[in-house]
Every structure is written in structure tokens, then in C-alpha cells.
Amino acid sequence: MKNSITMNESRFWKTMVVSNGIGTHRETGLKRLAFTEEDKAMRDVFVQWCREAGCEITIDQVGNIFARREGTVPGSDPVAMGSHLDTQVNGGRYDGILGVLAGLEVIRTLNDEGIETLRPLEVIVWSNEEGARFVPTMGGSAAFCGNWDLDFILNAKDDDGITFEQALQSTGYQGSAPLPSRRLDTYLELHIEQGPILDAERKQVGVVVGGYAVRSLVIEVKGETAHVGPTPMDQRRNAIVGAAYVTTALNEIGWKYHAEDAKTTTSRIVAFPNKQGIISEYAEMMVDLRHPTQAGVESMLAELKQAIGKAQQRAQVSIQIVKELKYGMDSFDKEVISAVKQSVKKLGYDSMEIKSQAGHDAYQVALVAPTAMIFTPCDMGYSHNEKEDATPEQLSPGLNVLLHSALARANRPL
Amino acid sequence: MKNSITMNESRFWKTMVVSNGIGTHRETGLKRLAFTEEDKAMRDVFVQWCREAGCEITIDQVGNIFARREGTVPGSDPVAMGSHLDTQVNGGRYDGILGVLAGLEVIRTLNDEGIETLRPLEVIVWSNEEGARFVPTMGGSAAFCGNWDLDFILNAKDDDGITFEQALQSTGYQGSAPLPSRRLDTYLELHIEQGPILDAERKQVGVVVGGYAVRSLVIEVKGETAHVGPTPMDQRRNAIVGAAYVTTALNEIGWKYHAEDAKTTTSRIVAFPNKQGIISEYAEMMVDLRHPTQAGVESMLAELKQAIGKAQQRAQVSIQIVKELKYGMDSFDKEVISAVKQSVKKLGYDSMEIKSQAGHDAYQVALVAPTAMIFTPCDMGYSHNEKEDATPEQLSPGLNVLLHSALARANRPL
Known part of the structure; x- marks a missing residue:
């Protein structure tokens, strides 16, 4: 040869x-x-x-x-x-x-x-x-x-x-x-x-x-349809709003760990009914967390779970991680x-x-x-x-x- | 008769x-x-x-x-x-x-x-x-x-x-x-x-x-596609994240004016490509602001426009109100x-x-x-x-x- x-x-x-x-x-x-x-x-x-x-x-x-x-x-x-x-x-x-x-x-x-x-x-x-x-x-x-x-x-x-x-x-x-x-x-x-x-x-x-260690999550947000007009702020359960609080919190987590070269992403959001005039009762999100180490990504994930708790309260919705895929070698x-x-x-x-x-x-x-x-x-x-x-x-x-x-x-x- | x-x-x-x-x-x-x-x-x-x-x-x-x-x-x-x-x-x-x-x-x-x-x-x-x-x-x-x-x-x-x-x-x-x-x-x-x-x-x-005085807006968010993994936080321009900062800010404006019986809603969010693994380059939102008075809704709208400026910076995207419908009698x-x-x-x-x-x-x-x-x-x-x-x-x-x-x-x- x-x-x-x-x-x-x-x-x-x-x-x-x-x-x-x-x-x-x-x-x-x-x-x-x-x-x-x-x-x-x-x-x-x-x-x-x-x-x-x-x-x-x-x-x-x-x-x-x-x-x-x-x-x-x-x-x-x-x-x-x-x-x-x-x-x-x-x-x-x-x-x-x-x-x-x-x-x-x-x-x-x-x-x-x-x-x-x-x-x-x-x-x-x-x-x-x-x-x-x-x-x-x-x-x-x-x-x-x-x-x-x-x-x-x-x-x-x-x-x-x-x-x-x-x-x-x-x-x-x-x-x-x-x-x-x-x-x-x-x-x-x-x-x-x-x-x-x-x-x-x-x-x-x-x-x-x-x-890198990766956690890829599917998150479901459940609220209730209602009229966007007369429904008072304290009675609305907008799934889109719940998803937004999760997304902004996740983005802030990414910045917090930025110096360690971590990243966070909301890559997908789908809502229903998702129409003018009606509050959405459902949203599905896909999010992604990456860190050079397994310990790092676990720490980020723990912070996200805390943020989900706060988002549930602020948006008066229910938020569940329905699928959690782990990968990274x-x-x-x-x-x-x-x-x-x-x-x-x-x-x-x-x-x-x-x-x-x-x-x-x-x-x-x-x-x-x-x-x-x-x-x-x-x-x-x-x-x-x-x-x-x-x-x-x-x-x-x-x-x-x-x-x-x-x-x-x-x-x-x- | x-x-x-x-x-x-x-x-x-x-x-x-x-x-x-x-x-x-x-x-x-x-x-x-x-x-x-x-x-x-x-x-x-x-x-x-x-x-x-x-x-x-x-x-x-x-x-x-x-x-x-x-x-x-x-x-x-x-x-x-x-x-x-x-x-x-x-x-x-x-x-x-x-x-x-x-x-x-x-x-x-x-x-x-x-x-x-x-x-x-x-x-x-x-x-x-x-x-x-x-x-x-x-x-x-x-x-x-x-x-x-x-x-x-x-x-x-x-x-x-x-x-x-x-x-x-x-x-x-x-x-x-x-x-x-x-x-x-x-x-x-x-x-x-x-x-x-x-x-x-x-x-x-x-x-x-x-x-009630109503402002119904269509908002476009423009970012850039990129890989959710290697793209550092300071180089990503995720349209979904920009839309989320607008949505949470709008919701907080609704709560701020809640005592005056105002309401704010993000009723619709559509993103592209909106897929796992890729940062979205585009999002379209519909939002709605209501207040008992014209002056009140104008004040809320001014606050939203300020929040849009901040969202643009934080998410590194471009955000435009592309349609503004006014109604209310x-x-x-x-x-x-x-x-x-x-x-x-x-x-x-x-x-x-x-x-x-x-x-x-x-x-x-x-x-x-x-x-x-x-x-x-x-x-x-x-x-x-x-x-x-x-x-x-x-x-x-x-x-x-x-x-x-x-x-x-x-x-x-x-």
C-alpha cells in the first residue's frame, strides 16, 4: 500500500x-x-x-x-x-x-x-x-x-x-x-x-x-379560550403568553451561561386557535439547551424548571415538559x-x-x-x-x- | 299599534x-x-x-x-x-x-x-x-x-x-x-x-x-436562520425570542393598566422555519390593546413601542409594526x-x-x-x-x- x-x-x-x-x-x-x-x-x-x-x-x-x-x-x-x-x-x-x-x-x-x-x-x-x-x-x-x-x-x-x-x-x-x-x-x-x-x-x-451535552425538550402550555376584549387580565389564561415567559427566561439562562459557551434556543412555537380575537388555549414549544458539560446543562435545566413554575403563575396556565431527549457524547x-x-x-x-x-x-x-x-x-x-x-x-x-x-x-x- | x-x-x-x-x-x-x-x-x-x-x-x-x-x-x-x-x-x-x-x-x-x-x-x-x-x-x-x-x-x-x-x-x-x-x-x-x-x-x-378604544397590530420580527448548537448567544438573531420579549412586555403593560380595566393580548404567533435544530428568521404576531379611553390606549401603545425597542436589542432582531387598526366608538x-x-x-x-x-x-x-x-x-x-x-x-x-x-x-x- x-x-x-x-x-x-x-x-x-x-x-x-x-x-x-x-x-x-x-x-x-x-x-x-x-x-x-x-x-x-x-x-x-x-x-x-x-x-x-x-x-x-x-x-x-x-x-x-x-x-x-x-x-x-x-x-x-x-x-x-x-x-x-x-x-x-x-x-x-x-x-x-x-x-x-x-x-x-x-x-x-x-x-x-x-x-x-x-x-x-x-x-x-x-x-x-x-x-x-x-x-x-x-x-x-x-x-x-x-x-x-x-x-x-x-x-x-x-x-x-x-x-x-x-x-x-x-x-x-x-x-x-x-x-x-x-x-x-x-x-x-x-x-x-x-x-x-x-x-x-x-x-x-x-x-x-x-x-456538547444537549437537552432537547417538548413543552406543552395549556390555558383556555376566551374573548380578547372583555376578559379581565386576572381571568385570562393565554397559552401564548405562558410560552413567551418560558422563552424569555430560557434566553436569559443562555446569556447567564454564555461565558461558559452554553446556548439556549426556543426553536418552535405552535399555538391554537392562534387567531385574532381569541385567547389561545394551547401552545407547543420545542426548546434546546447546550453546555460543554453534563453538569452544566443539568444546572441550566434546573433553572429552566424554576422559570417554568414562575411562568405558570404569571400567565395563569399549566406548563409541562412532555418529552425530554438527552444527547451529547x-x-x-x-x-x-x-x-x-x-x-x-x-x-x-x-x-x-x-x-x-x-x-x-x-x-x-x-x-x-x-x-x-x-x-x-x-x-x-x-x-x-x-x-x-x-x-x-x-x-x-x-x-x-x-x-x-x-x-x-x-x-x-x- | x-x-x-x-x-x-x-x-x-x-x-x-x-x-x-x-x-x-x-x-x-x-x-x-x-x-x-x-x-x-x-x-x-x-x-x-x-x-x-x-x-x-x-x-x-x-x-x-x-x-x-x-x-x-x-x-x-x-x-x-x-x-x-x-x-x-x-x-x-x-x-x-x-x-x-x-x-x-x-x-x-x-x-x-x-x-x-x-x-x-x-x-x-x-x-x-x-x-x-x-x-x-x-x-x-x-x-x-x-x-x-x-x-x-x-x-x-x-x-x-x-x-x-x-x-x-x-x-x-x-x-x-x-x-x-x-x-x-x-x-x-x-x-x-x-x-x-x-x-x-x-x-x-x-x-x-x-x-372601548382598541388598537389591533400586526407585528413582524426579522432575524436570521442559524444552527441552534454552535451559534454563540451573541451571534443569534432568533425571531421567536424577539416575539417573546414583545409578548411578555405587552402582558406586563396589561397588568399595569389592569386597575383602569385595560387588557392586552398576543392572539397569534407564526414563525418560520419554526423547526427543531434551526433558529427562526421570521415571526408574525397579532396583538391587541384595549382601554376604556382613547388616551389610555395611546399611552399603552407608547409603552409597547418602547418595549419593542428593548426587545429588538435583547434578541438582536428587527421588529416592525406593519399594520395598525384602530377601532372603538x-x-x-x-x-x-x-x-x-x-x-x-x-x-x-x-x-x-x-x-x-x-x-x-x-x-x-x-x-x-x-x-x-x-x-x-x-x-x-x-x-x-x-x-x-x-x-x-x-x-x-x-x-x-x-x-x-x-x-x-x-x-x-x-
Whole structure:
């Protein structure tokens, strides 16, 4: 095996250009929600490319796609690379897509070079990572790992009342591979940082050693309809007002922990009846708390729960946390991180250790397989926005670190 | 003419029972949004009843229905009674409907008694009073009076993007009578109070001398999409957070003026993309401020505008009031109020002067015709809620005051 092999980046960028044209939104962005026509079109192209590269395709019950290049040792567990092809409503071109198309290019490059590996290599497309159509995020990888209940994932509804499973079936991408069950030797996910740190620090590669602690909550507010005119202030129970007190308190908590690099978000608010002239009886909110440490996020959550108590009183409504999802990976696998660092060193790149602040499928996979992530810089940290951007110079080191890390892991003695 | 005539209340209640069955919602409520199948069905029944009572039907461009019983003096302006047949999403059985069906029963009762009037009598159904499907409220009466722009009314869209005019045409109730143009001698609107005062004070009739001053605003909040994870607190521009600071500040303003009987409401919030994982770049709110006096509501509005400035800073967003509707009638017509008071006195009811806190079509009509309103008590003041209720004993005095007030106004010397 040659030490000097590098990714065919010009071919990789051609696959990116194809992806950029499927679900183009606001000129430089993408809108490719899970299991839409656009998502199906992108999956079709990807599967065709994988078959042309000699891969065998397996699809599981939640639509995750596994494209496998066999190894030389029969029956060994695969070294997997992957991410997602779906995007946010107002998404960028790199988030997720980079990790999938880079995995494909690893296989194509090895094919060109005639290089075989001891263990099989797989490229994985995880379903509905963004959660932009079906809550929760990371639904495909969470189902794969058995972390969240399969029924919860399959029965999640979009804003039109269509379930995850119905939409998946309409694309033809519900496979028969059972869940949860597959073993992976290693999982590697290449991703843009989605933050400004590597760009600001002028580092070529981020070796992702773990992820921020996240609590993602669904909160219900219950009040009562009444006329906006004659109903006195002390008799009104406006669910929208209750949600607003929670939102402002949560935002203040975010600022309080800002110096520790914490964040808080109200990402969604839906109310009913939500009409001029009538007080709303119901609101549903989604909120998100992130902190570098588990202890930190627990402390923030405790403050939010206190604020909910006060909001209930001030708005005269009932407020309940009806769903609490925890994720965040304090530390990825030390051996896989070490393999990534050795590749960086061998290739001579300037790198730094970094923690992921965004959620990723890698958080889920890390629960069942040795996992690490590789970050590339991206322009100003823009993400979930059509301004998301990265140059060939910014992506090249990460692409090659993925190639060499995967090779090293796949060729470990069995 | 006999002084002793009274409404045929048993027949009036039979019409109420029919109405209660058209769009029944949550057992004791109604959901009969403007220009839906239910609204059309109710209009059909009403028009049939009016024709059977010998009335001539005229319909104008925005779907307002005028059912006319001729007077003995040709060409004289009519004395009109009316209200609306549409309801809120979660509406009651009496709001609006009482005023229309009572007007019909006035005409039927006079027919039975063989009583003619000098001026014609008309019963009017105003379109989309609630604004529950098409913003603004009181669209039909505002267009009749020329108070708000006809295009603004006709092009208003519901949540499915259907315009007021498209929906109206689908019911067959867009007529040819031009706007604004009809002259009314008098307008009388009988309505449940929608508040607790008459019930608490044990008064049989409220003589409505005017209405609260109202400011109804549409507010737009503009931020930027970004990832909820890595985006630092000082770089996020969450439109939902901006809307929440406005909502809580507005609620505190309501409490500050609570002792003066003021109210504030955020009745609607819609955000985009409004999804887990992404910061929202846009929110639209509808808010409402009410005070017994114009000066009071102006003072509240000034405080809200200050609060909007602070919300912009705290949430790092841009917030604009994009529509400001003013309504409220400081005082109804003194002569018509006097006619109502004389009817109350003649019939021996216990009454009080009261100001309307809810908006009504009468506010619009008062801009072009001598107008007053008559309130009946209702159970606990519940309204815009399926708990809205009123007994025959609560409605009977108001019904007969309407009859005698209309007769007195219609028979004034010409």
C-alpha cells in the first residue's frame, strides 16, 4: 500500500455539484427534507454511484442506506463512514452531505488505486438527521442504535400529519434489514464544523474528541379560550403568553451561561386557535439547551424548571415538559481518535482538538460502536443557512484524513 | 299599534336550535368560520326564513346580506338590526347569532300582529365579523362603511392561502350591491355582553353607550436562520425570542393598566422555519390593546413601542409594526341610545349603561349611521369558548327592547 495516496478531489466536487442541484433553495442553499421527492432523487443518485463503484446496498426499516465494499477477511465487522443527505428547511450544501460523499470518494479512490482492506468499508446514509420534517433529529441513527424507541421514530408526524413511515414508504426506501442489530467495527463521520472556531484559529482539521451535552425538550402550555376584549387580565389564561415567559427566561439562562459557551434556543412555537380575537388555549414549544458539560446543562435545566413554575403563575396556565431527549457524547472512542490524530500527523496538517456543539449521527452510533468525528473549517461558521460555505482548500485536509483514518482502522490486525 | 306586543320567544328559540346544529363543536359550541360549508348552510337557512317572512334579499360585494321588510313611506331609509352568523374556531352559540335571529323574529312578530312601520326594517348579516378565518375582524361591516380599503378586505388570505373573495364566491354569496353606498336611518345590534358585569350586577339589559378604544397590530420580527448548537448567544438573531420579549412586555403593560380595566393580548404567533435544530428568521404576531379611553390606549401603545425597542436589542432582531387598526366608538348615537332607554323604561326592565369591550360591527356602522347596541347578560361572561351560554330569562328583556326600539325608530315622523 502506498503511503502517498490522496483523494480524487475533483471527482468528489463533481458529486457535490450534483447534490447542489437537487433541492436548490435561495440560490446557494438546499431544501431537501427527509423523504421528499428531492431526498429520494438524491438517494437514487447516491445508490447508483455506489453500485457503479461495486458496492452492495442494504437498507433498513427506517431507510438508513449501507453501501458495502467487501474486505479480504470474510465475516469481519465493517469500518463505516457516513452522515446524512437530508437538510434543514433553509439548509446549506455541506451539512451532512460532505460526510456521505466523502465516504463514497474514499471507496472510489481505493478502487482506482487497486487497494483492498482487511475489513469491509461501508458508507452510510442516515435518515432524517435534521429533524426538520420529523421530530426528533437523528431519528435514523437513533433507531439503528436502539437508543430511542422505534415506534416513536416511525410514528413521528410532519406538519401535514404524514408519518415518518408513510413518507419513507412513498420513496421506496424502507428496507428489510432489522433494527437494532448491525455491528460496526468503527464509525467515522467527516463534517463541517458549523461553528467559527477552526476558521478563526486557522486550523486545517478539527479532531473531534466529544460533543456538547444537549437537552432537547417538548413543552406543552395549556390555558383556555376566551374573548380578547372583555376578559379581565386576572381571568385570562393565554397559552401564548405562558410560552413567551418560558422563552424569555430560557434566553436569559443562555446569556447567564454564555461565558461558559452554553446556548439556549426556543426553536418552535405552535399555538391554537392562534387567531385574532381569541385567547389561545394551547401552545407547543420545542426548546434546546447546550453546555460543554453534563453538569452544566443539568444546572441550566434546573433553572429552566424554576422559570417554568414562575411562568405558570404569571400567565395563569399549566406548563409541562412532555418529552425530554438527552444527547451529547462526553468523549468519543480513544482508539479511533488516536487513529485520526495519526493520520493528521502523517499528512502534516495543522489540527486542534475540538468538541462538537451540533448534534450528529455520530453521537448515536458512538453508543454502540467505536466512533470519532473529523471537522473541516467552514466560512464564518454559517450553517442551517444558505450562506453555509466551504472552499476546496478548507475541505481537502479533512477528506484525506478520513481516507487514511478509515484505511488504518480497516487494516488493523484481526 | 298595541303597546303590549312581545316577541314570540318560543319561535326565536327554535331558530337558535337550528343554528346550534350547524357547525356544532365540542358539544355546546360552534365552529362556523366565514364562507365555509357551515357558514353557507346557515346563510341558506336564514335567507329562506327571511323570504318566508316576506323579505326582499339584497347581497353586496363582500357578502353582507340585507333582508328588507318594506315600510309604508316609499323610499325612506331603513331601520336596520343585525350582527353576524360566523363564529370563532372555538366559538359559542350566541355571539353574533343572537342579533341576527332576534332581528328576524322582530319582523315575524310584526307580521303576526299585522303591524306596519313607516320606514322599512332590515335584518343584516355582516360577513366575517370574527376575523377567525380572514384578518381583519369586522371585515364585512368595515367594507360596507368604507372604513377599511375594499381590496384589503377582499384579498385577505386564510391559513391555506385562500382569499376572502375566493371563499365568498365558492359559497355563492357574492352579490352585486356596490360598496360603500347604502344609507341606514338607524342601526341596532343586540348582543350578549361577553363579559361578567350584567350577570354580576343582576341587570336585565345593558344600554351600550360606547365602546372601548382598541388598537389591533400586526407585528413582524426579522432575524436570521442559524444552527441552534454552535451559534454563540451573541451571534443569534432568533425571531421567536424577539416575539417573546414583545409578548411578555405587552402582558406586563396589561397588568399595569389592569386597575383602569385595560387588557392586552398576543392572539397569534407564526414563525418560520419554526423547526427543531434551526433558529427562526421570521415571526408574525397579532396583538391587541384595549382601554376604556382613547388616551389610555395611546399611552399603552407608547409603552409597547418602547418595549419593542428593548426587545429588538435583547434578541438582536428587527421588529416592525406593519399594520395598525384602530377601532372603538367613544359614544354611540344619543338619539338611538335614548330610544333604547325609553323602551327599557316602558317595558319595566332593570338596566344599566355599559361600554362594550369587544369589537362589534356596530363600531363600523356607527361611522355612517345613527347606531346603538343592546346587551343581554350571559353566563359568567364566557365567550369565544364552548361554555358561552345564556338562558331564556337572560335574553328575553333584550329581545323585547330590540323590538320596541326598532319600532320607535321606524315610526318616527318623517
